[in-house]
Amino acid sequence: MNTRVSLFVTCIVDQVFPQVGIAITEVLERLGYQVHFPKAQTCCGQPAFNSGYSDEARKIARHFLEVFRDSETIIVPSGSCTSMIVHHFADLFEHEPKLLAEAHALEPRVWEFSRFLLEVAQVEDVGARFDGVVTYHDSCHALRELHIHSGPRKLLAKVRGLTFAEMGAAEECCGFGGTFSIKFPEVSGAMARTKIDSIQKTGASTVVSIDSSCLMQLQGVIDRAGLPIRTMHLAEVLASQ
Amino acid sequence: MNAPEADIQQAIDDPRLQLAIYTATGRLIDHRANVVSAEALPHYQDLRSEAHAIKKHTIENLDYYLEQLESNVIAHGGKVVYCRTGQEAADFVLDLAKKRGVHMLVKSKSMTSEEIHFNERLEEHQLEAVETDLGEYILQLAHQRPYHIVAPALHLTRYDVADVFTKELGVENEVVIEKQTKIARNVLRRKFLDAGIGVSGANFLIADSGAIVVVENEGNARLSTSVPKIHIAIAGIEKAIPRAQDLAVFLNLLGRSATGQPLTVYTSFLSGPRRENEIDGPDEFYLLLLDNGRTKLLADPVKRQSLYCIRCGACLNHCPVYRKIGGHNYPWVYSGPIGAIITPQFHGVTSDTWLPFASSLCGACAEVCPVKIEIPKVLLKLREEVTEARRKSDSDGLERFAFQLFAWIATHPKIYLLLASLGSIFFPLTPKIGPLKKWASQRTLPEPAKQSFHQWWAARRPKS
Numbered sequence: 001m002n003t004r005v006s007l008f009v010t011c012i013v014d015q016v017f018p019q020v021g022i023a024i025t026e027v028l029e030r031l032g033y034q035v036h037f038p039k040a041q042t043c044c045g046q047p048a049f050n051s052g053y054s055d056e057a058r059k060i061a062r063h064f065l066e067v068f069r070d071s072e073t074i075i076v077p078s079g080s081c082t083s084m085i086v087h088h089f090a091d092l093f094e095h096e097p098k099l100l101a102e103a104h105a106l107e108p109r110v111w112e113f114s115r116f117l118l119e120v121a122q123v124e125d126v127g128a129r130f131d132g133v134v135t136y137h138d139s140c141h142a143l144r145e146l147h148i149h150s151g152p153r154k155l156l157a158k159v160r161g162l163t164f165a166e167m168g169a170a171e172e173c174c175g176f177g178g179t180f181s182i183k184f185p186e187v188s189g190a191m192a193r194t195k196i197d198s199i200q201k202t203g204a205s206t207v208v209s210i211d212s213s214c215l216m217q218l219q220g221v222i223d224r225a226g227l228p229i230r231t232m233h234l235a236e237v238l239a240s241q
Numbered sequence: 242m243n244a245p246e247a248d249i250q251q252a253i254d255d256p257r258l259q260l261a262i263y264t265a266t267g268r269l270i271d272h273r274a275n276v277v278s279a280e281a282l283p284h285y286q287d288l289r290s291e292a293h294a295i296k297k298h299t300i301e302n303l304d305y306y307l308e309q310l311e312s313n314v315i316a317h318g319g320k321v322v323y324c325r326t327g328q329e330a331a332d333f334v335l336d337l338a339k340k341r342g343v344h345m346l347v348k349s350k351s352m353t354s355e356e357i358h359f360n361e362r363l364e365e366h367q368l369e370a371v372e373t374d375l376g377e378y379i380l381q382l383a384h385q386r387p388y389h390i391v392a393p394a395l396h397l398t399r400y401d402v403a404d405v406f407t408k409e410l411g412v413e414n415e416v417v418i419e420k421q422t423k424i425a426r427n428v429l430r431r432k433f434l435d436a437g438i439g440v441s442g443a444n445f446l447i448a449d450s451g452a453i454v455v456v457e458n459e460g461n462a463r464l465s466t467s468v469p470k471i472h473i474a475i476a477g478i479e480k481a482i483p484r485a486q487d488l489a490v491f492l493n494l495l496g497r498s499a500t501g502q503p504l505t506v507y508t509s510f511l512s513g514p515r516r517e518n519e520i521d522g523p524d525e526f527y528l529l530l531l532d533n534g535r536t537k538l539l540a541d542p543v544k545r546q547s548l549y550c551i552r553c554g555a556c557l558n559h560c561p562v563y564r565k566i567g568g569h570n571y572p573w574v575y576s577g578p579i580g581a582i583i584t585p586q587f588h589g590v591t592s593d594t595w596l597p598f599a600s601s602l603c604g605a606c607a608e609v610c611p612v613k614i615e616i617p618k619v620l621l622k623l624r625e626e627v628t629e630a631r632r633k634s635d636s637d638g639l640e641r642f643a644f645q646l647f648a649w650i651a652t653h654p655k656i657y658l659l660l661a662s663l664g665s666i667f668f669p670l671t672p673k674i675g676p677l678k679k680w681a682s683q684r685t686l687p688e689p690a691k692q693s694f695h696q697w698w699a700a701r702r703p704k705s
Contacts, residue, residue: 009694011651013694014661014693014694014695015661015690015693016687016689016690017687017690018690018692018693018694018696018697019690021694021697021698022694022697037698039654039658039695039698039699040654041654042650042651042652042654042657043647043651045648045651047644047647048644048647048648049621050602050621050624051624051628051640051644052597052621052624052625052626052627052628052629053625053628053641053644053648054625056644056645056647056648057648059648059651059652060648060651060652062652063651063652067654140601140602140603140604140605141602141604144603144604144605144607144608145604171605172561172603172605173561173601173603173605175561175601176601177600177601177602177603178601178602179598180598180599180600180601180602181601181679181680182676182679182680183598183599183679184244184249184562184598184599185679185680185682185683186246186250186253186682186683187249187253187562187565187566187599188601188683189682189683189684190253190565191561191562191565191601192683192684194561194565216687217684219685219687220680220683220684220685220686220687221683221684223684223685224683224684224685
């Protein structure tokens with residue numbers, strides 16, 4: 001078994017939620033993987049791509065291709081960034097055959113973290129312990145572009161001490177949407193409040209997702225409302241012992 | 242046109258409106274889910290793929306199918322009129338009404354006629370057009386445009402309707418829905434009998450048979466198209482489908498996606514005027530084929546998908562943005578995700594086109610679209626066009642500069658690391674202005690991380 005894996009932490013985890021990257025490193029190493037972190041990595045380009053700046057996104061995507069050229073397995077703690085790489089790099093390089101081929105060659109090597117655990121490492125129980133009632137928020141791009149739905153729930157089900165409570169409309173958007181959150185803050189905030197209503201109804205004290213950007217949005221609105229709910233990336237729960 | 246921020250805020254802050262929207266769309270979501278489930282319709286996903294393929298083929302060969310349709314309509318004794326604009330369609334109807342001495346016409350529900358402000362154009366020339374779909378009739382009395390493409394009065398409660406009827410019809414305040422329906426029926430039955438022309442839309446135009454198909458639940462479309470002496474159908478050119486048998490796909494999807502009905506109550510196949518040996522139907526039949534900007538959408542393979550839409554409204558019901566801002570904050574009669582992609586394409590993309598950005602790109606719309614329009618992909622394409630329009634008109638402000646700077650930093654790892662070590666990518670030293678202020682308007686800012694992951698890694702594994 002090839003145990004060397006590369007980690008792409010994403011810009012938001014690097015800058016705002018480094019504990020998520022640390023948790024992934026711990027889980028992977030505990031499972032016997034040798035984690036490699038290419039130091040020249042930055043961002044996948046999604047903020048620019050989703051805002052209509054393809055040229056800028058293309059530059060960043062090209063940088064990504066260079067940085068991860070020699071990585072056989074790339075693990076990403078985000079459904080959204082994974083989808084950007086495996087689905088939208090090809091859109092960006094539509095008219096550049098060489099880079100398009102490189103983008104296509106990259107696609108099967110990029111793994112969202114929970115999917116890697118289940119499909120490559122083939123573990124459901126990573127030996128975690130987490131006491132409390134937990135609910136799960138399906139992030140949109142993970143759910144609809146990567147079709148990740150039951151995987152994270154399976155991993156949570158094996159965590160000792162954890163009681164899982166499914167929320168209503170778990171698949172409804174949290175309202176983040178990148179620059180949407182600052183272009184239409186009032187709509188974005190209202191969407192988050194609807195989501196948080198669903199979370200509160202479960203009685204869970206922790207809401208888990210596989211995208212830190214959704215969690216940043218939810219935690220921001222939760223804190224503004226002063227609610228006793230905390231958000232955690234799946235990796236953080238799985239690293240808990 | 243800029244986003245109507247104050248009106249959007251008002252819709253979000255109106256608990257009664259929010260309840261009306263959430264209740265109605267929630268019911269439509271649940272009903273649809275029940276009839277497209279794997280148990281209820283095992284081949285649902287195959288039907289969607291097939292519907293997409295048929296629409297794709299038809300739109301790519303539209304010239305052929307429109308000609309075939311036209312010759313078959315003529316063979317049935319009908320007439321086909323190509324209308325480049327809404328004005329041309331209205332002018333044709335006005336002219337015909339004048340020639341036949343018609344002063345009043347009845348209409349069944351038609352978004353295409355809403356699109357061209359049909360009623361207003363006729364009323365300018367003293368030709369009365371009466372809406373006969375209950376929701377549309379309520380809105381006509383209330384002088385409002387549809388809130389939703391399938392459920393036009395979705396935002397009104399029965400108490401609102403009672404007030405509208407009392408004010409406009411002079412009846413006693415009646416809040417029981419069945420009795421309200423009876424009030425409308427009493428008025429409208431007379432109108433059906435008196436009208437000289439019946440106007441309908443069309444859900445499908447069958448090229449190989451020349452029939453038009455109208456689906457509905459109230460029976461008003463059947464009356465509108467068969468009681469008056471003249472029937473005029475107004476339909477966008479994209480409504481053509483090649484064969485009658487394709488309806489096996491589309492009728493299975495339309496009612497289910499729209500209202501959660503396996504089939505609507507009425508499905509009418511209308512093939513021209515009454516023949517000699519038939520006992521009912523109109524004496525004259527006209528099919529007005531409307532362009533009104535549709536041909537502009539044909540050029541681009543991604544954007545032309547917008548013409549596949551069968552107007553089921555499922556994308557509206559499932560859209561978290563539509564459910565917050567409601568139907569009237571969209572600038573055109575088509576609201577929700579489909580409105581967000583077709584409005585800029587029909588009206589032209591300019592530097593202040595805002596609709597494509599009013600989306601979190603969650604993709605719930607595309608997931609439920611019965612003809613698999615890639616709505617998020619079209620939104621992204623339109624976003625690019627808007628930023629390009631802004632570049633050309635020099636109106637992109639700091640945004641372009643910000644993304645150029647971001648791209649430069651993200652492609653220069655050493656600079657990225659340096660700035661990151663200063664904590665300046667996400668937490669500029671500046672106080673809450675610009676994007677941060679917008680963020681903080683709704684949310685508490687996250688605590689800055691004490692060290693980035695890059696820094697943690699470097700400290701953990703000293704350079705070997």
